[in-house]
Amino acid sequence: MALKILGHSADIGLIISVQRRRLPFVILESDAGPDINSIKIDGWSGAVAAVRHLTGLGHRHFAILSARPIVHMPGQATRPLLAGFPLDDERLDGFKQGLAEANLSIDDVPILETIPGEPSAGAVVFDRAPEATAILTMSDWQAITILDEAVRRGIGVPGHVSVVGFDGTAESARTTPPMTTVAQDVIGKGRLAARMVIDNEAPRQVVLPVELVVRASTAGPRAKIR
Numbered sequence: 001m002a003l004k005i006l007g008h009s010a011d012i013g014l015i016i017s018v019q020r021r022r023l024p025f026v027i028l029e030s031d032a033g034p035d036i037n038s039i040k041i042d043g044w045s046g047a048v049a050a051v052r053h054l055t056g057l058g059h060r061h062f063a064i065l066s067a068r069p070i071v072h073m074p075g076q077a078t079r080p081l082l083a084g085f086p087l088d089d090e091r092l093d094g095f096k097q098g099l100a101e102a103n104l105s106i107d108d109v110p111i112l113e114t115i116p117g118e119p120s121a122g123a124v125v126f127d128r129a130p131e132a133t134a135i136l137t138m139s140d141w142q143a144i145t146i147l148d149e150a151v152r153r154g155i156g157v158p159g160h161v162s163v164v165g166f167d168g169t170a171e172s173a174r175t176t177p178p179m180t181t182v183a184q185d186v187i188g189k190g191r192l193a194a195r196m197v198i199d200n201e202a203p204r205q206v207v208l209p210v211e212l213v214v215r216a217s218t219a220g221p222r223a224k225i226r
Contacts, residue, residue: 046182051098122149140165158219177216
């Protein structure tokens with residue numbers, strides 16, 4: 001019997017095809033309804049925790065890095081993300097909540113949609129949001145592009161700007177400086193997904209917790225912006 005673990009990019013046509021063939025499957029990082037096995041992380045809470053960490057350090061000037069090469073500057077009429085996945089929207093809502101708790105509005109924060117891992121993402125952030133003292137990202141790979149660009153420009157992290165990743169990949173602990181990130185249990189999620197399709201029991205919708213791992217890429221804001 002073929003078993004299927006579908007990523008969050010799976011379209012409705014693929015899901016229907018798998019259902020018609022009566023194959024056990026689970027979809028990751030997306031809620032496809034009560035009749036379908038799904039596993040996702042609590043992206044909203046992780047995003048809130050990331051903002052709370054940074055505002056607790058004193059930051060008030062932020063930039064947010066998401067998916068796709070689109071820039072939403074403050075004051076624009078259309079602010080929601082134009083692309084990406086449901087988890088991106090959850091994280092954005094979490095960033096919004098965390099900012100609101102510090103009496104800040106996400107409407108005043110530049111949101112830059114860039115392709116994950118795109119080398120130019122860091123350049124876009126520094127060129128379009130130079131006033132930001134803290135950069136929130138939706139993946140470690142995006143955060144790594146920020147760190148790489150900071151090195152190229154001689155920008156200190158965290159002395160000039162703090163950076164927070166998302167996912168808790170092994171690479172995040174090996175960056176220079178080691179990256180603060182919202183970590184998920186990728187191995188545990190994979191094991192659970194395999195167990196759900198092997199057991200082929202009644203559909204479940206599982207939301208896994210995340211953890212903010214504080215490392216050396218975050219500190220208080222640079223004095224001139226404070």
